[in-house]
Amino acid sequence: MRILAIAGLTLAAACTTVPAGDANEAYFVREGMVNHINAPTEAIWNLQVEVMDDFGNFDPALMDDARWQALATDAALLDRHARQMAAAQRFVVADPAGVLTDPPEGTDLAAIQARIDASPQSWRAFAQALAAHTGQ
Numbered sequence: 001m002r003i004l005a006i007a008g009l010t011l012a013a014a015c016t017t018v019p020a021g022d023a024n025e026a027y028f029v030r031e032g033m034v035n036h037i038n039a040p041t042e043a044i045w046n047l048q049v050e051v052m053d054d055f056g057n058f059d060p061a062l063m064d065d066a067r068w069q070a071l072a073t074d075a076a077l078l079d080r081h082a083r084q085m086a087a088a089q090r091f092v093v094a095d096p097a098g099v100l101t102d103p104p105e106g107t108d109l110a111a112i113q114a115r116i117d118a119s120p121q122s123w124r125a126f127a128q129a130l131a132a133h134t135g136q
Contacts, residue, residue, distance in 0.1 A: 027088030028095035040078035079134035086131035091116050
């Protein structure tokens with residue numbers, strides 16, 4: 001029954017629409033990843049580790065209602081943000097008006113932007129593949 005509930009929540013999330021925005025709408029990659037993609041991804045990963053048996057297999061006996069609900073919530077959130085990234089018209093590494101100012105040491109935001117600009121279709125394909133997986 002819980003699996004059906006999660007499937008239903010995920011399907012409902014997948015059926016919601018992502019606003020198309022205008023042709024100049026940018027997806028700010030760093031902000032999107034840090035503020036929206038990372039948190040539900042990490043939560044799902046941590047849950048996965050918590051419900052493994054001694055052999056690294058999923059143990060459904062370790063799942064309770066709260067864990068199922070957390071999984072459904074995090075999966076829907078990840079799906080929503082992945083679809084927003086996939087629907088973007090263009091990709092900008094950092095939001096100049098954003099709160100994430102200094103990149104991590106050794107990170108060259110200009111070089112990352114140049115790679116995305118050289119092949120935006122590759123980044124779009126990545127974003128669309130991520131959205132396809134989160135929808136599943």
